[in-house]
Amino acid sequence: MSARSTAYSVGESSTWTKWIAAVLVIGYALVAMIPLVWIGMTGFKSPPDSIAYPPKVFFEPTLEGYVNLFTTRSRQTDEYIESLGPPETWYDELVRERNMVITGPSRFADRYKNSIVIGFGSTFLAVFLGTLAAYGFSRFKVPLKDDLLFFILSTRMMPPIAVAIPIFLMYRELGLSDTALGMILLYTAVNLSLAVWLLKGFVDEIPREYEEAAVVDGYTRFQAFYKVVLPQMRSGIAATAIFCLIFAWNEYAFALLLTSGEAQTAPPFIPIIIGEGGLDWPAVAAGTTVFLLPVVIFTVLLRNQLLRGITFGAIRK
Amino acid sequence: MSGGAMESVADAAARATPKRVAGRLRGLSDRAIAWLFISPTIVLLLAINIFPLLWTVYLSFTNYRANQPGREVKWIGTRNYERLLGSEDVWGYMQATAHFLVWTMVLQVIIGLGLALLINRGFRTSGFWTTVILIPMMLSPAVVGTFWTYLYQPQTGIFSYIINTFVEVGALNMIGSVSLAPWAIVIVDTWMWTPYIMLLCLAGLRSIPPYLYEAAEIDRANALQKFWYITLPRILPFLMLAVLFRGIENFKMFDMVVELTSGGPGSTTELASINLKREAFEKWRTGYASAFAVILFVTVFGLASIYVKALNRVRS
């Protein structure tokens, strides 16, 4: 990224304009990071510190938010708590300081697991089907090709809530409501349109001569596809997969309307983490951090594929 | 979790076609392979996108309610549409949506283009900072909306606190005040999505061959002229594309705003999609909501088509 940006820099930027540019860009980046850093910090605050005025920058860190995130608790009287004997674990101790007793695990771990299963499941399917379709569209004469491609893209213009109405009715009939399979199919369909467009662009870039040479060497068309074309598409597939995964990971509207107890993912769950008798901001912040962190790490590690996907996808369309 | 994991997707896709199947496929004609490859996608999109769309259109002419299965479904012609288009409230939601759409686009284009031009100066570590700036757009909008409610708390929130360290304006009630709430959602969206516009502008800037500037240099063009006659025309298609995609997304906006304001105070931030959700999944007026959905779809489609025409003219 950095190598490229210097290579294409415009004109002869003098040293001091570079300095001003650097200061402004870094300044924007730092300001843009404040909300995220603040949320990360709030996860380690105690509930009273999280609503202190003025906002506390320095505080005594505690894991209460994380404990609250993963457990359900109930408020008890002092006598009852004393009757339980000494706390067995550090998290029992932490909770008892607030006159509470842990009654069990919370649903967060379940929701997180659902997010992983549905996210990866739908990404795999969308990329798999998308690769095949992209190759088909790129290499073969398909009747009404342009219409089909346009139709595939136009499905993304529907507001998700509008799509959710008939899907809700359909899933109710088919028994797919609140199932991981239903969500995987739905996310696959939503992601497919983007996947096909992105991947078709990547296939178009691979010269046909490679396959033709392979066919001359005795490969069938099919072998040529998976032994010659597919390896060339790797980075394109990776970029596409990242996009599909991020969409499925972040999706909220369908998850809210079509799942409840079984297949609910993390996004509809995080806003409703409440503590006993009050909104538990440290637990919300902890949940947010645990949920967002993989995406942040992903973004930093895979930035080149990401950038390729975003710009390439947009320009192709 | 780096490239390796991702590459395995490709491997897996290859492996998912076992030898025996491949052998059977050997004799297939190109045409057969083409259909074999394309049809699963078409079938899935038909089942989960097109069939539902047609069903929605049908439902929009009925009085169907999804929560009353036993009730007789009556064809009521265009009554749902008449009600929608004659409703003052619906126009209010459309106006709220338009305010959100226009201002997010204006702010994001200005800031995004500015950032892209600065980054393109190519200072050291600009790659790293670009990545940092990108982070907000990768996050879940619903979760972003949730934690911004915390940042926006008038008394204890950091947003009001930071503003007050610069200008004494008192506790800022961003979500609760009628005049500020429409801007509260614009600010969060701008925070999230400016990087996207910036990125596409960067792609545009990098597509400009350096010799154009060298030629301008010889003609003694000043910086403003260079920007106006070389940079802007070249990046305009990129910028317009970015606005198209963001515009469509923001017209459909639901998740971030519903978690941030849930449409309030009153109905000041009740965007079209938020009201659609209330009608469809809280009031369960399925027929009426379907008509609303169709109207929204037609509007996006119409606006986007006009826009694409303009875009093509710019491109050529």
Next chain:
Amino acid sequence: MRKIGTFVATALLAAGAGAANAQDKELTLCWAAWDPANALVELSKDFTAQTGIKMNFEFVPWTNFADRMLNELNSGGKLCDLMIGDSQWIGGGATYGHYVKLNDFFDAEGISMDDFLPATVYAYSTWPKGTPNYYALPAMGDALGWVYRKDWFERPEIREAFKAEYGRDLEVPTTWVELKEIAEFFQGREIDGETRYGAAIYTERGSEGITMGVTAALYPWGFKYVNTPGEYDMEGAVNSPEAVEALEFYKSLYDCCTPPGHSDAYMVANLDAYKSGQVAMQMNWFAFFPGIAKDEVVGGDVSGFFVNPGQNIEASTLGGQGISVVAYSDKQDEALQYIKWFAQPDVQAKWWELGGYAVHVDVAGAPDFPDSTPFAGEFLKAMDGVQDFWQEPIYAELMLAMQKRIHDYVVAGDGTAKEALDKLIEDWTISFEDDGKL
């Protein structure tokens, strides 16, 4: 660090185990996530011990409760075997067949509805209203009440200041006008070096918050939904001069005497405002009062409780729920077994002890009940004058219309109170026409 690892692993394992080791007999009970739900988990341990049936719980926060659970019922979901659904759902639950009718079961098991407070049977169990067709057992009585900072009300310097300003003693308000004066008195006042505010009232937009709050003012002013019971003639009732006055009053209370940013507040936000010492009074459901009385900061003698003040008449907004068996459940027999167990007087007594509002006459009708806690007596007073929102099958639609009209007027300041109520009648008329009632 290792400790944290173990902790996360334990949480994950426990979550996984719940799904993996599905025992033969288990039930899922769905309710809102709040204090009484935790008490019910505690109480239900006895049921599991007696019958070997494992209890699972699905608790959803109030602001999402109706939305989520009605969605679940409407999609014919099997998540919940038992549903402690809100009082307004009973019409839909009965009419659309979400709930199992319990009459035969009650007769067979000798459970009599006369053993429960009449107001709760009427509100939580019957459909059509008041007929002996039961779709739920009253599980939890509740009404909207008030909590106040007793410690502040008792301070001599505060009492003097109040008397100087209003010419009467600072006591628990008995009318809304008095309540507003007290709120005005505390608004912006410095106590112990911090700025305090008058009252935390309901203003939530998304689910039912502001409607529950505003009806607490409307009912005491004499508001009625219809002119003739059983008919749907709302003109002149919903927008009566009393209703307009009450609505204007609620807005003036919102404008004068709430903490800054209190524009989208329901139960949790009010609790937060109260517990953090921001306000002198909060409106909230009685369900939270046991938790407040036990709270480490505002519990004990710090807080007092009072019934919703009257104005033209004495009246309170009804809360509370009945417990129903979901018609889509495969485990209806076990679910009925739970209801049978729950209806027993000794279980009901323990329910009250743990913080649930039992409405069995042996508990709530007992002579020592009013003095058993600082709020029990106020609770009985409230239950004498409770009124509920529409319980029609299309209640959700009626509720959302009211949420919009009231929030537009009270919080956003659009139009006048009369206009808001007139528009509300228009909305409701359309809804009833669509439903074939008009």
